[in-house]
Amino acid sequence: MEPKEVSPNVNFPQLEEEILKFWKENHIFEKSVESRSPDNPASFYDGPPFVTGVPHYGHLLGSIAKDIIPRYLTMKGKRVRRVWGWDCHGLPIENKVEQKLGLKNRRDIEKIGLLKFIEECQKYVLEISAEWNWYVDRVGRWVDLEHAYKTMDLTYMESVIWAFKQLYDRGLIYKGLRISLFCPRCSTPISNFEIAMDNSYANLEDTAVTLKFKVVDPEFIKKHGLSISKPAYLLAWTTTPWSSVSVMGLAINENFVYQLVEAGDEIYLVAQKRVAEVLGSLEHRVLKELSGKEILGLRYKHLYDYYDQRFQDFKTWPADYVSETEGSGIVTINGAFGDVDMDSAKKYHLPVIVNVDEEGHFTPEVSLAPGVYVKEAEKTLIADWKARNLLFKEEKIIHSYPLCYRCETPLIYRAQDSWFIDIQKIKPQLLEKNQSIHWVPEHFKNGRFTQGLETAPDWGISRTRYWATAMPVWECDQCPNREVFGSIREIEQRSNQKVRDLHRPFIDEIIFTCSRCPGTMKRVKDVLDCWMESGSMPFASRHYPFENKTEFEKSFPADYISEYTGQVRAWFYVLHALSVALFDSPSFQNVVVSGVIMGTDGRKMSKHFNNFPDPRAVIEKYGGDALRLYLMGSPTMAGQDMNISEEGIKEQLRSVLMTLWNCYHFFTTFAGLHGFDPAGSERLTPTDVLDRWILSRANRFLKSFTAYLDDYHIPEAVRSLPEFLDDLSRWYIRRSRKRFRAGDLAALSTLYRVLVLLIKTTAPLIPFVTEKIYRELAGKKESVHLEDWPEIQTDLIDEKLEEQMRISQGLVAEALAERKKLGIKVRQPLSSLTINQSLGAEFLEIIKEEVNVKEVLIGGKTALNAELTPQLREEGLRRDFIRSVQARRKKFGLRPQDEITIFYQASDAIQKVLRENKEMICREVIARDLVLREEEDFADERETAKKEERFLLKIEKT
Numbered sequence: 001m002e003p004k005e006v007s008p009n010v011n012f013p014q015l016e017e018e019i020l021k022f023w024k025e026n027h028i029f030e031k032s033v034e035s036r037s038p039d040n041p042a043s044f045y046d047g048p049p050f051v052t053g054v055p056h057y058g059h060l061l062g063s064i065a066k067d068i069i070p071r072y073l074t075m076k077g078k079r080v081r082r083v084w085g086w087d088c089h090g091l092p093i094e095n096k097v098e099q100k101l102g103l104k105n106r107r108d109i110e111k112i113g114l115l116k117f118i119e120e121c122q123k124y125v126l127e128i129s130a131e132w133n134w135y136v137d138r139v140g141r142w143v144d145l146e147h148a149y150k151t152m153d154l155t156y157m158e159s160v161i162w163a164f165k166q167l168y169d170r171g172l173i174y175k176g177l178r179i180s181l182f183c184p185r186c187s188t189p190i191s192n193f194e195i196a197m198d199n200s201y202a203n204l205e206d207t208a209v210t211l212k213f214k215v216v217d218p219e220f221i222k223k224h225g226l227s228i229s230k231p232a233y234l235l236a237w238t239t240t241p242w243s244s245v246s247v248m249g250l251a252i253n254e255n256f257v258y259q260l261v262e263a264g265d266e267i268y269l270v271a272q273k274r275v276a277e278v279l280g281s282l283e284h285r286v287l288k289e290l291s292g293k294e295i296l297g298l299r300y301k302h303l304y305d306y307y308d309q310r311f312q313d314f315k316t317w318p319a320d321y322v323s324e325t326e327g328s329g330i331v332t333i334n335g336a337f338g339d340v341d342m343d344s345a346k347k348y349h350l351p352v353i354v355n356v357d358e359e360g361h362f363t364p365e366v367s368l369a370p371g372v373y374v375k376e377a378e379k380t381l382i383a384d385w386k387a388r389n390l391l392f393k394e395e396k397i398i399h400s401y402p403l404c405y406r407c408e409t410p411l412i413y414r415a416q417d418s419w420f421i422d423i424q425k426i427k428p429q430l431l432e433k434n435q436s437i438h439w440v441p442e443h444f445k446n447g448r449f450t451q452g453l454e455t456a457p458d459w460g461i462s463r464t465r466y467w468a469t470a471m472p473v474w475e476c477d478q479c480p481n482r483e484v485f486g487s488i489r490e491i492e493q494r495s496n497q498k499v500r501d502l503h504r505p506f507i508d509e510i511i512f513t514c515s516r517c518p519g520t521m522k523r524v525k526d527v528l529d530c531w532m533e534s535g536s537m538p539f540a541s542r543h544y545p546f547e548n549k550t551e552f553e554k555s556f557p558a559d560y561i562s563e564y565t566g567q568v569r570a571w572f573y574v575l576h577a578l579s580v581a582l583f584d585s586p587s588f589q590n591v592v593v594s595g596v597i598m599g600t601d602g603r604k605m606s607k608h609f610n611n612f613p614d615p616r617a618v619i620e621k622y623g624g625d626a627l628r629l630y631l632m633g634s635p636t637m638a639g640q641d642m643n644i645s646e647e648g649i650k651e652q653l654r655s656v657l658m659t660l661w662n663c664y665h666f667f668t669t670f671a672g673l674h675g676f677d678p679a680g681s682e683r684l685t686p687t688d689v690l691d692r693w694i695l696s697r698a699n700r701f702l703k704s705f706t707a708y709l710d711d712y713h714i715p716e717a718v719r720s721l722p723e724f725l726d727d728l729s730r731w732y733i734r735r736s737r738k739r740f741r742a743g744d745l746a747a748l749s750t751l752y753r754v755l756v757l758l759i760k761t762t763a764p765l766i767p768f769v770t771e772k773i774y775r776e777l778a779g780k781k782e783s784v785h786l787e788d789w790p791e792i793q794t795d796l797i798d799e800k801l802e803e804q805m806r807i808s809q810g811l812v813a814e815a816l817a818e819r820k821k822l823g824i825k826v827r828q829p830l831s832s833l834t835i836n837q838s839l840g841a842e843f844l845e846i847i848k849e850e851v852n853v854k855e856v857l858i859g860g861k862t863a864l865n866a867e868l869t870p871q872l873r874e875e876g877l878r879r880d881f882i883r884s885v886q887a888r889r890k891k892f893g894l895r896p897q898d899e900i901t902i903f904y905q906a907s908d909a910i911q912k913v914l915r916e917n918k919e920m921i922c923r924e925v926i927a928r929d930l931v932l933r934e935e936e937d938f939a940d941e942r943e944t945a946k947k948e949e950r951f952l953l954k955i956e957k958t
Helices: 012-026 028-034 057-075 091-101 106-112 114-126 131-138 154-169 192-197 218-223 241-246 272-279 339-348 374-387 423-434 443-455 488-495 530-535 549-555 565-569 571-583 616-622 624-632 646-673 689-710 714-735 737-741 745-761 767-776 799-822 841-851 870-891 908-916 918-925
Strands: 083-086 144-150 173-183 188-190 201-214 232-238 249-252 257-263 266-271 285-291 316-318 330-333 391-402 412-421 438-440 473-476 482-484 520-523 561-564 590-594 830-835 853-858 863-865 900-906 927-932 951-957
Touching (some): 012 028, 012 131, 012 616, 028 057, 057 131, 057 561, 057 590, 057 624, 057 689, 057 714, 091 106, 091 114, 106 114, 131 616, 154 482, 154 530, 154 571, 201 241, 201 374, 232 241, 249 339, 266 330, 330 339, 374 391, 423 443, 423 571, 438 443, 443 565, 530 571, 561 565, 561 571, 565 571, 616 624, 616 646, 624 646, 624 714, 624 767, 646 714, 646 745, 646 767, 689 745, 689 841, 714 737, 714 745, 714 841, 737 745, 745 767, 799 841, 799 863, 841 853, 870 908, 900 908, 908 918, 908 927
Parallel strands (some): 232 266, 249 316, 561 590, 900 927
Antiparallel strands (some): 173 188, 173 412, 201 232, 201 391, 249 330, 257 266, 257 285, 473 482, 473 520, 830 863
């Protein structure tokens, strides 16, 4: 079957719509999966996006990266299950519903009723925008959206509670008072990695204070000769003034040197290296130096007496986290509002006073500011300290402050009774299992991911919220009895009640009698962190272990996953943590980490920030293939951040897609002209040096492209394509034009073989245009995406031949640069070129024709003989005329077989050249006649040249 001639003019977005229609009508995606044996699977995990808004370039980047490798693995014979997922729970959804209902905080939710709020959350999730389908289709992503898993599905949630029960039974889940980041607006703890994921920090101006804690230790006062008339104070520094209300101790570093400093009527105790900074211009003198150990246990008077009935032993304690680079060398210890403070409080058995409620307001016991938001209460507190002479210094500082990743409220550190996964118990296994994972880029493996594992705190998995999987824990209201369940069946059997939903408030309604006392077992009110749901995706999406047990075990761990850098400490971390804890195995074997595409405000693109233009217009303008090329070849696929560039997408269309299409158009033009039949083309043995070279080059391209994808180095594979296309179009095709015009069977067969190999190789990368070309070239199968990956014909790879061609190309480039420097056009023949390389005759002939010289000499430095003889000048004029005719043929869209008549006006010198070379010129440009027309107006066809070399022409199709 002869290939059909195609138009050089192509509308890629329109072409892609046609291909999409073909794929859908013929179920090509489904066939590509089903055509591969279930016994040869490759596993791919798709991280679920939140069901909010429409996708941005970051989502499309991820979707394309998730499409290329599964397409490639499928062509390699693997059966790759590709099922979409939706993250339906958590704060992102709750915040959207709060906005919709005009709710400001958790109290507002409870006013309208939990049932109504949950129903609204469910309704919002079910209204998934159909626009996602459009974007997924138009970027060429093959994924099963119809059977997408949802984290809100009952089956999914049941697998999550199974995981909770497994971890609980293994002693990996505990309930305890721990410090967590806390959002006072959302009234819930926030995981550290949720903040680290997208660097949810802002440089904010804040207040820091240096407070005066009066020394009341009689022994210390006596020992150092201090008097009651000159009180001594410990100067302690804090960046959270509000937390000083419940300070239970002061931390010093026993390795520091401290000084007792007299200033006016008071004496201060400050670290030696901080005296100058703390006291500044205040006149003072040093009374004594003391070691840190000498001031351990020094008693002082608390700022307030709110807690004197509970605790009175206020004194200094050693802590190595105290710094000499900021503050006073003495810091407050408040176990309720700081990580290291909590560690000190536990170590020294200090009370932990949580005097801030779940909305960030002081509790009634803080009588100075009851019910006041802590940051607002600071003004009142500072005024009180000034009035009582307890404030030494107030200053403004700029520091990096964590914000809620959904509502952007400044977070506080707050102690809470929460449920935790004991990461410390499994940390050695987490680090060990990471060593078997192939990370791309590699530096993430022992860099950011390992560092995250090494410093990971225990994972707080409980949330005091609503729309999420309910914690499967029931506790007695009269005794310490607790029961944990790992399935719906277990709950039903224990309660004798039907479980229809694992969401609140439905599951809260299930109560039953305690087995140890007459009390009632009620479910704890907490829900699970939605990241625990995301981390459960490998097994929960298959409802393991309740069904699909064999399928899950075959697919675990995944062969491939890909997400952006923020997920290194988020989804990748929770996948790894849960898989190691549950199955003693990493969750994935190969991972590609992309960078961040920045939004219009310099931050990560985010639906939450609404800081990106809709990519739909760009896709409609340039097409999905162009976007795929641009994104997959960009630095962001090497883990670097980048800004989107429409010009970059346009360049991919011009330099890659159009070049490929022009090669295809060129082939079909001459294949159609000469009735070329591709049958048997594989059996032809190439003899021409250019044929042998391009077949070698094509197979080496295939070899490198394969190696890159085998190693998950996508951008390197992408960047190898324009290099090969440049060789194919600008070297092989251009150098072989005369052979194609003559219908040379070897040239046509070679180009056909190369094009078929090229479109099969690049099908995973640019699936639309390769499908179009494959089908038009009479592909043997229904779709290029049903083809097997092409075999590398190593016998055709000739490295010596390619090296000689590279040398030849380099010499040509050098000689053409010299022509440009001399101001001599390439169409003007020169007598000779001297080169400094020894090459075969075939390559010397190529160089001779490319540089347009009469001979190539082997000698010293590469140099052109620029002397122009009359004969050379005449030949240059003839070539100039031929080029002008060919340019007009192209301008008017003439086909190679279209015959023309040329009309011209010219100087006497040019007329002589044209008369003497008429037959050769007509043959070269497919012209019937070359006619002089002195009287005709050629105004629109003017040529610019020297007066004696001037000519005007126009052509007419015969």
